Amino acid sequence: YGGAPGGPAFPGQAQDPLYGYFAAVGGQDGQIDADELQRCLTQSGIAGAYKPFNLETCRLMISMLDRDMSGTLGFNEFKELWFVVNGWKQHFVTFDSDGSGTVDRQELEKALINMGFRLSPQAVTAITKRYSTHGKITFDDYIACCVKLRALTECFRRRDTTQQGFVNFQYDDFIQCVMSI
Amino acid sequence: PPQGFPGAGPAPPGGPYPGGPYGGGPPPGPYGQPPPGGPYGPPPPGGNAPPGVDPEAFSWFQTVDADHSGFISVKELKQALVNNNWSSFNDETCLLMINMFDKTRSGRIDVYGFSALLRFIQQWKSLFQQYDRDQSGSISFSELQQAFSQMGYNLSPQFSQLLLARYAQRSPNPSIQLDRFIHICMQLQSLTDAFREKDTALVGNVRLSYEDFLTMVVTRML
Numbered sequence: 409y410g411g412a413p414g415g416p417a418f419p420g421q422a423q424d425p426l427y428g429y430f431a432a433v434g435g436q437d438g439q440i441d442a443d444e445l446q447r448c449l450t451q452s453g454i455a456g457a458y459k460p461f462n463l464e465t466c467r468l469m470i471s472m473l474d475r476d477m478s479g480t481l482g483f484n485e486f487k488e489l490w491f492v493v494n495g496w497k498q499h500f501v502t503f504d505s506d507g508s509g510t511v512d513r514q515e516l517e518k519a520l521i522n523m524g525f526r527l528s529p530q531a532v533t534a535i536t537k538r539y540s541t542h543g544k545i546t547f548d549d550y551i552a553c554c555v556k557l558r559a560l561t562e563c564f565r566r567r568d569t570t571q572q573g574f575v576n577f578q579y580d581d582f583i584q585c586v587m588s589i
Numbered sequence: 590p591p592q593g594f595p596g597a598g599p600a601p602p603g604g605p606y607p608g609g610p611y612g613g614g615p616p617p618g619p620y621g622q623p624p625p626g627g628p629y630g631p632p633p634p635g636g637n638a639p640p641g642v643d644p645e646a647f648s649w650f651q652t653v654d655a656d657h658s659g660f661i662s663v664k665e666l667k668q669a670l671v672n673n674n675w676s677s678f679n680d681e682t683c684l685l686m687i688n689m690f691d692k693t694r695s696g697r698i699d700v701y702g703f704s705a706l707l708r709f710i711q712q713w714k715s716l717f718q719q720y721d722r723d724q725s726g727s728i729s730f731s732e733l734q735q736a737f738s739q740m741g742y743n744l745s746p747q748f749s750q751l752l753l754a755r756y757a758q759r760s761p762n763p764s765i766q767l768d769r770f771i772h773i774c775m776q777l778q779s780l781t782d783a784f785r786e787k788d789t790a791l792v793g794n795v796r797l798s799y800e801d802f803l804t805m806v807v808t809r810m811l
Contacts, residue, residue: 441759464680471755479754526800527807534808538684541696557803564802575802579793580744582784586806587776588751 426452426490430483439480442467448486454493458500458509458547465552469493471589472559496554499523500547510544519550525557559589639700646704653703660697663687670710672766673726682768685775686710713771727764736770742777779809 429452433444440448442463450460461469473485481489499522503515511519513536520527520535527535539549563585567575577585638647653669654661661669663683670678690702690709698706720736721728728736733749752773757763765773783805787795797805 462680467755474754477751477754479757479759525803528800528804531800531804531807534804556807560803560806561799564799568799573799574796575799576794576796577784577802579781579784579788580748582795583744583777583780584748584751586780586810587748587773588755 424487426487427483430486434483437480439478439482440486441480442470445470445481445486449490449493452490454490454497455547456497457507458497461548461551465548465555468552468555468559468589472555472562477588492558493551496523496551497547500550504547508544510546511550512543512545513540516540516545516550516553520553520557523554523557525561556589560586563589642700642704643707646707647700649707650700650703658697660693660695660699661687661703662697666698670768672768674766676766676768678768679772682772685772710771713774714767717767717770725764727766728770729762729764733765737777740774742781776810780806783809 429448430440432451433448434440443466445466446461446463449455449466455461469489470479470481473481473489475485499519500511503511503519505515516536516539517532520532535553536545539545539553541549545553564575567577567581567585638644642650649669650661651657653665655665655668663680666683666687667677667680670683672678686706686709687696687698690698690706692702693699716736717728718724720732720739722732722735723729730746730749730753733752734746737744737749753763753765756765756769756773784795785791787797787801787805
């Protein structure tokens with residue numbers, strides 16, 4: 409199953425439709441960066457009728473799954489991303505009842521609660537302020553918001569060794585954790 | 590026009606001027622090529638600059654305010670601000686700046702906000718130039734580390750590495766542009782303040798609940 413570098417790494421990978429999109433943009437190293445991810449996601453049609461992702465959102469997505477901190481994603485990470493984003497998209501579609509491609513503040517709040525994020529009123533205000541344009545949140549911004557929240561949650565959870573919902577943060581760990589998102 | 594400020598608008602004919610980004614030929618100022626008729630050009634339509642506003646900032650404001658709304662949006666601001674490599678300032682940095690100087694809470698800035706923003710950027714630009722020791726026009730790993738150290742932050746090399754992986758272009762010598770540098774430093778400042786607020790005993794350690802953590806970060810980082 410081997411073959412040229414960047415080629416299929418395991419049986420069945422070549423048949424995976426997602427691999428087609430990935431391989432089409434990826435370089436020899438089998439990794440894709442933010443630009444390539446943007447192209448890849450656009451071509452896969454994951455955004456459906458919605459406007460696809462801007463570069464900053466793609467960068468965010470990479471940092472969410474970029475475990476080796478390389479600034480790029482391998483195929484498995486890409487696949488994981490694809491499923492996660494699809495899940496969020498389904499959620500968005502549920503809330504975008506008028507099919508406008510945007511949700512409003514209340515709908516965003518409901519969606520976030522639905523996803524299990526426990527947010528204070530100030531946090532919700534900050535989020536909707538940041539991600540809304542004229543009171544509306546687009547699909548791309550919604551995804552960016554989900555990515556950030558998920559990444560922050562992972563960051564916290566990894567450090568919550570006693571699973572009590574509390575973490576003791578050292579200053580530099582806090583900064584590193586938060587600013588790497 | 591001030592020397593060495595990142596140019597705005599299209600690159601001058603013949604490509605980047607000789608002598609590097611900070612010197613050499615006639616670099617465009619932040620206000621573009623000097624308009625004909627002297628440094629301040631012909632009087633802008635609608636009269637002179639409002640009191641307290643630099644005439645050049647005013648004339649630049651009018652150019653950037655493409656729809657003549659009297660306000661500059663994130664999109665318009667993006668057209669006005671350029672890095673040393675001619676890339677536009679990224680959306681996040683522009684958003685951060687609008688939020689900082691938007692007194693009207695409308696998501697846009699007026700001429701006073703814009704004028705203050707230009708002064709703010711100039712200050713950061715000077716700092717950036719200071720830390721860009723090899724005058725390459727961008728900040729490398731070692732230059733970033735030194736910058737943090739000189740600013741008084743005690744952060745690991747891994748942190749600088751992380752920032753470069755996240756924000757620099759893939760290359761053998763990754764480095765960051767002015768817009769990212771400003772963005773990073775501002776976030777660092779804000780998050781440090783937030784941390785210090787909670788660390789009343791000043792031990793360098795805080796205990797946070799999940800909700801506190803999210804609130805703290807989301808209100809400071811977005």
